[in-house]
Amino acid sequence: MPLRAIGYVSQATQPWNRATVDDMVERAAAFNRLAGVTGVLFFDGARYLQYVEGPEDGVEVVYGRIQSSPLHSDLMELARGTIGRRLMPYWSMRWLLADPSHMRTLVKADWTGFIRLAERKTNPQTAMEHVHRYVEPYLGGEAA
Numbered sequence: 001m002p003l004r005a006i007g008y009v010s011q012a013t014q015p016w017n018r019a020t021v022d023d024m025v026e027r028a029a030a031f032n033r034l035a036g037v038t039g040v041l042f043f044d045g046a047r048y049l050q051y052v053e054g055p056e057d058g059v060e061v062v063y064g065r066i067q068s069s070p071l072h073s074d075l076m077e078l079a080r081g082t083i084g085r086r087l088m089p090y091w092s093m094r095w096l097l098a099d100p101s102h103m104r105t106l107v108k109a110d111w112t113g114f115i116r117l118a119e120r121k122t123n124p125q126t127a128m129e130h131v132h133r134y135v136e137p138y139l140g141g142e143a144a
Contacts, residue, residue, distance in 0.1 A: 003086060005053040005114050006063050007079045007127065009107050010072035016045040021095055024071060028062075029093035037062045038088040040135055042098040042106060048072055049098070049106050051131055053086050078127065079111035087114075087128060088135070096134065106130050 014020060021043055032038065035058035042049040052062055067075060088094075098106070109127035124130045 001055055003053055003083045004056045004059045005051065005079070005081060005083045005087075006059060006077065007049070007051045007111055007114075008066070008075055008077045009047060009049045009103075010075040012043070012046055012048060013071055013073050016043075020071075025093050025095045028065075029091075031065065032058075032062055032092040035059075035062050038086055038091050039093055040088055040091060040131065041093060041095040042103060042134070043095055044098045044100045044103040046100075047103055049078075049103060051087070053083055053088060078107070079114060081114060083114050087132060090139075094135075094138070096138065098134070102130075102134060106134075 037054035039052035111127040
């Protein structure tokens with residue numbers, strides 16, 4: 001069964017509160033484990049950018065929950081498609097506080113095909129290269 005992925009950005013509907021984001025991500029992680037979905041959520045205090053991956057049926061159910069959440073608005077899908085392997089195999093969901101400039105870079109990056117060139121260590125260009133660069137320090141020995 002092929003793996004699917006979706007990336008999106010949206011506006012937070014509530015003021016920044018770490019406890020609220022922690023709770024939201026904890027509930028999402030529990031649901032994602034059941035659906036076989038993994039991913040990462042970036043939050044800059046005003047916007048969310050999330051990347052989710054997994055089996056097609058699991059990703060669609062998770063994305064349906066995301067779309068109906070009252071915690072954000074103005075959802076804009078950045079990409080949707082098939083992937084060869086997971087980028088976040090060990091995270092049912094994790095959130096990272098993002099600097100607004102990082103968020104702008106992620107939003108504007110090339111999301112076409114979820115491509116990540118492993119050999120490029122500097123000047124990332126694709127969205128997946130940027131995502132990997134931002135999450136790499138948090139992987140702590142986990143394979144990426």
